[in-house]
Amino acid sequence: MTNDILLLGQTLSFAADPFTDGPGAARHDANGAVLIRDGRIIATGTADDLRAANPQAHVTDHGDKLIMAGFVDAHVHYPQTAIIASWGKRLIDWLNSYTFPEEMRFGDPEYAAEIAGRYLDLALDNGTTSMVSYCTIHPESVDAFFTAAKNRGMRVVAGKTCMDRDTAPDGLRDTAQLAYDDSKRLLEKWHGVDRLSYAITPRFSPTSTPAQLQALGDLWGEHPDCLMQTHLSEQVDEIAWVKSLYPNARDYLDTYEAFGLLRPGGLYGHAIHLEYREKSRLQEVDAALIHCPTSNTFIGSGLFDMGGLMAAGHRVGLATDTGGGSSFSMLRTMAAAYEIGQLRHNPLHPAQLLWLATTGSARAMRMEDRIGNLSPGLEADLVVLDLASTPAIAQRAERANDIWEAVFPTIMMGDDRAIAATYVAGRARG
Ligand code: GUN
Numbered sequence: 001m002t003n004d005i006l007l008l009g010q011t012l013s014f015a016a017d018p019f020t021d022g023p024g025a026a027r028h029d030a031n032g033a034v035l036i037r038d039g040r041i042i043a044t045g046t047a048d049d050l051r052a053a054n055p056q057a058h059v060t061d062h063g064d065k066l067i068m069a070g071f072v073d074a075h076v077h078y079p080q081t082a083i084i085a086s087w088g089k090r091l092i093d094w095l096n097s098y099t100f101p102e103e104m105r106f107g108d109p110e111y112a113a114e115i116a117g118r119y120l121d122l123a124l125d126n127g128t129t130s131m132v133s134y135c136t137i138h139p140e141s142v143d144a145f146f147t148a149a150k151n152r153g154m155r156v157v158a159g160k161t162c163m164d165r166d167t168a169p170d171g172l173r174d175t176a177q178l179a180y181d182d183s184k185r186l187l188e189k190w191h192g193v194d195r196l197s198y199a200i201t202p203r204f205s206p207t208s209t210p211a212q213l214q215a216l217g218d219l220w221g222e223h224p225d226c227l228m229q230t231h232l233s234e235q236v237d238e239i240a241w242v243k244s245l246y247p248n249a250r251d252y253l254d255t256y257e258a259f260g261l262l263r264p265g266g267l268y269g270h271a272i273h274l275e276y277r278e279k280s281r282l283q284e285v286d287a288a289l290i291h292c293p294t295s296n297t298f299i300g301s302g303l304f305d306m307g308g309l310m311a312a313g314h315r316v317g318l319a320t321d322t323g324g325g326s327s328f329s330m331l332r333t334m335a336a337a338y339e340i341g342q343l344r345h346n347p348l349h350p351a352q353l354l355w356l357a358t359t360g361s362a363r364a365m366r367m368e369d370r371i372g373n374l375s376p377g378l379e380a381d382l383v384v385l386d387l388a389s390t391p392a393i394a395q396r397a398e399r400a401n402d403i404w405e406a407v408f409p410t411i412m413m414g415d416d417r418a419i420a421a422t423y424v425a426g427r428a429r430g
């Protein structure tokens with residue numbers, strides 16, 4: 001008996017980075033196949049070759065649908081699932097009006113479990129198989145998220161969001177010591193269990209005291225194999241606020257750098273309004289910048305400089321930023337990244353968009369040797385895209401002359417109806 005699974009369909013993978021090597025970095029096979037064993041990709045190739053070489057395998061034929069790596073969302077707030085698409089505010093008012101009141105509810109383990117499960121199911125419905133999530137200040141919110149992800153067999157990264165400054169409301173504050181102790185305990189409990197990893201998570205410098213940033217910088221120094229996630233230079237008002245709270249800092253990034261919170265393995269969300277020194281340091285350290293395009297337009301933050309940052313060699317991931325972002329879908333997120341690129345006179349190629357949503361985000365997480373590509377040895381987290389999921393998309397795709405024209409209408413107009421199947425560690429969902 002064999003447990004080998006052979007998936008047939010169109011296949012798309014990346015042999016190189018399309019930002020440096022162009023669209024030719026992608027490998028497309030119109031009659032492709034993926035061989036999966038024990039949750040891993042064993043081989044990719046043509047359907048004819050892999051069928052002949054693996055007569056023992058159980059075959060699932062996806063026809064002309066497109067098999068690729070599952071989407072990787074490098075920055076989400078799962079606790080904001082139920083307040084996504086809240087109207088009419090910019091960052092600081094949006095946090096105070098919608099986000100903080102909702103996050104207060106996550107001390108209740110039952111509510112945390114309900115939303116964690118709901119969020120992960122919505123993510124999988126949208127073809128997202130891995131993500132890096134903020135939790136809330138409550139350890140219960142971290143336990144709920146990791147438990148729900150573990151039950152689904154998913155590779156996820158998450159951490160307790162730390163806030164100890166009086167800029168955060170009563171009921172949503174810890175202390176420097178509690179942030180250190182709770183984060184350390186949760187890290188020791190979850191980091192490396194199954195497919196779970198811990199990210200040390202100061203929310204952003206306006207809601208932390210210098211003492212808390214230092215405590216978390218110390219913790220990261222003691223556990224340098226963990227990731228660290230935070231926010232950086234999202235809105236102009238926020239940057240002015242940071243300046244007033246940290247008068248001695250050279251710039252926003254310095255409020256992290258001064259306390260040991262700038263290293264490889266750092267994920268800095270948004271990173272829109274960066275100064276020259278900040279860009280140089282981020283590039284030098286090879287830290288990751290996470291582009292959250294639907295959030296940046298929804299909250300009115302600004303236009304990320306993908307072209308300039310990629311040309312300068314930055315490590316960049318792509319993310320929904322649910323629920324500041326207005327969608328759970330990485331398709332919609334790629335569409336928004338394309339639109340922001342257009343506003344900056346830098347139209348991203350479909351190969352670049354798909355790379356960002358998979359390998360790019362996996363690189364930001366330093367997990368590209370495990371997820372984010374259709375490549376032998378990697379974990380079999382896959383999405384199967386229907387490139388004709390609605391009449392509007394189908395009639396456009398029908399005119400396509402190549403794979404890029406065939407997939408771009410789905411990037412621009414697709415939603416969860418385009419997700420024909422999702423595989424997590426080789427297992428089809430649902
Ligand atoms: N900055 C600090 N916290 C948040 C958050 O929850 N969402 C967004 N978009 N920006 C933030």
Ligand code: ZN
Pocket residue numbers: 075076077231269321324
């Ligand atoms: Zn965020």
